[in-house]
Amino acid sequence: MTGPPDPIAGAWPRRTDRCLLRPVRASDLEAMLAYRGDPHVTEHLGHAPLSREEVRDRIDARLAGRDPGSGRVVRGVAIVVDGRCVGDAMLRLQPAPGEGGWQLWIGYALRPEMWGRGLATEVATELVGIAQDCGLPVWAETFAENLASQRVLEKAGLELVDEVLAAGRRCRIFAAGHPGSPVPAPSVPSRWGAPGRSTAPGHTGSSSPPRGPPVGRSGPQRAAQPAPPRSTSTCTWSRWRRISLAGSGAS
Helix, strand or coil, X not given: CCCCCCCCXXXXXXXXXXXXXXXXXXXXXXXXXXXXXXXXXXXXXXXXXXXXXXXXXXXXXXXXXXXCCCCCEEEEEEEEECCEEEEEEXXXXXXXXXCXXXXXXXXXXXXXXXXXXXXXXXXXXXXXXXXXXXXXXXXXXXXXXXXXXXXXXXXXXXXXXXXXXXXXXXXXXXXXCCCCCCCCCCCCCCCCCCCCCCCCCEECCCCCCCCCCCXXXXXXXXXXXXXXXXXXXXXXXXXXXXXXXXXXXXX
């Protein structure tokens, strides 16, 4: 298998109707700390509220292009509106199970005042475009109760392919660009910050289900659940087991 492409090797910045997307910079620290350290935001992300040092470590990893925990290629993209960094997105490459190719996993987070304005859909659609430019299938995750993020992913062209259970919470996996691809088993979250401190199971831009026994596509989506607080992200997990989407109960 050849090495993975660098998802930020193309032409930058990229623009949507209202957003400018560019690779993250060290100078984005304060802007990212404002929401990556906000419990209201991180409730829906793959980590607990981050300290200044942990945000700096996160930025450094994206600048280096490697996740210090998994060693996978991971890049960060700043989401800029009217000259201000209001969020960031993740582009993570991982091997496709049993195929010899690569998958691009996407995720994002926005400041709370940016929620509900359609910006997440613009960003997710552009991230899918980056995957297409790289010739890669695109994957993402979201908490099962996070209907807002699921609608964002569907509008961006992804479809529900599986559901898993971790630490008592369900997470739905979405994909586009590779019909019939086996669904990877999720991975342990990356560690950001002090040694021994791991991220909390959650959902956001950082999703990186790695190798595992391939499984087929799941059945129909279960009935809609009551709408949760609006969120802006997709998830990472540990200690997974698969559940059935058919019917109403877990298998």
